[in-house]
Amino acid sequence: MPINSNEIPVLLDLPPSLQAFINQAKVFYNKLASDSPQNVAVIGGGLAGSEVAFSLALSGHKVSLFEMKPNKYSPAHTSSDFAELVCSNSFRSADHTNAIGLLKLELKELNSLTMAVAEETKVPAGKALAVDRELFSKYITAILEQTPNLTIIREEVCHLDLNLAPLKGFDKVVLSTGPLSSEPITEALAKLTGQDSLYFYDAIAPIISAESVDRSIVFAGSRYNPEEEDYLNCPFTKEEYEVFYQALINGETVGAKDFEKEIHFEGCMPIEALAARGEKTLLFGTMKPVGFEDPRTGRRPFALLQLRPENRNKETYNLVGFQTKLLYKEQERIFRLVPGLANAEFIRHGSMHRNTYVNAPKTLNADLSLKANPKIHLAGQITGVEGYLESAANGLWLGFYLANNLSGKNLSPLPETSVLGSLMNHLQRETKNFQPSNVQYGLMPELHIKAKKKSRKELYAQRTREAFEEWLSTLPQ
Ligand SMILES: Cc1cc2nc3c(=O)[nH]c(=O)nc-3n(C[C@H](O)[C@H](O)[C@H](O)COP(=O)(O)OP(=O)(O)OC[C@H]3O[C@@H](n4cnc5c(N)ncnc54)[C@H](O)[C@@H]3O)c2cc1C
Known part of the structure; x- marks a missing residue:
């Protein structure tokens, strides 16, 4: 039974800094007011949904924000507030x-609700931006409740048919129900995208930096084809494999949450679970050495791990088939036993968890609308971005884009050298194996400058800032 948002005691007094932010955001979005305001339904009041709803409502559109909490909770959500941070x-x-x-800077320049509230509720965390999670969500909720043109409806939406209540009468729908979208809406989405373009599980292998790979041991080449230099290969002797194998099967893993106790497809079993089937299992599968010759010895290695470039610049590599539930510190200890990876720098650790997301390049247009029904847009993690801030950024971008578009203003495309631009481009780039991504320089075009790691980061940062500032200067006034 849907409950009225008035039954949820939230209303807080907002601190002056947030009052000032709201006033500034009102001025910013008021410039995008449209002559023909639309009725927009936003489904899911997480990080992305809150951003979309806030920006569209401030641009004068009539927004209804549907949130199933507190009538129904996903297995990870526990509070009735909006933009809940479910883990860290x-x-x-x-x-x-x-x-x-840098993404934080770009979001602030677009008047991000998430960034304003995060800065107001931050707690000491060294170089990180960490927040008091309860206060963070309470302030977001309070702001949404006070936003003009925004109606909060505490109800689960179970279909995506714009001819049926509660979606009947809306011009547009934004689906931002997140990685743990409720079952009925997931089924409805699968009908529109096709089952094989909607994924339910992440099986992520670790990613390491290219410069941390020891190239005196690791060699380039594909199976049976040494001329193809895309893959790098880490060759094992029998003794090295035995040491690695023992460490792998005895490594400490993350326990699955109840809702994650799902059957793994054979193709994405955790590497340690495959290894536990027997010492030789990996030698006939993931770590098969057939078709390779170690250039140092001229012989076939006993076992082999392949590294696949993770980005166009070949600055980062994926440990092929090494999706894992090992604890992060265990991944570092155990995977550094792989010959050539003793000093591996982990850009991203491996993980396996529930995650509902679409094959974006196949199913979404550039404005995040479904190819199967352009009145329905997706936002947040469900589009194939990964992380709290990336989800918020994706929602903010959609709200900002739609507000401009509906008011007849043409936005120049985001530069692909900006962080936001590179994240949105990731959702349009066709690949054989589309995977969710958080922001990283690897999503951007190469620098084409030789420089040490620290200066490379600074050069990337400088290029990013300049590109975004230039794009900002093109915004319609
Ligand atoms: C268990 C878990 C832990 C995570 N930990 C981290 C972390 O530590 N750091 C990090 O950066 N990222 C983390 N993530 C990844 C991700 O960034 C977050 O899940 C993020 O909250 C995604 O934002 P979102 O807005 O897309 O979805 P969400 O924030 O999940 O919001 C979706 C909202 O939609 C509502 N909803 C769902 N179905 C319906 C429906 N049918 N009708 C109405 N409402 C509905 C939900 O109740 C929820 O409020 C984690 C993900 C999971 C699943």
């Missing part, structure tokens, strides 16, 4: 030489 309380690094630090 960190928005990661605030260092402005990192992609995630």
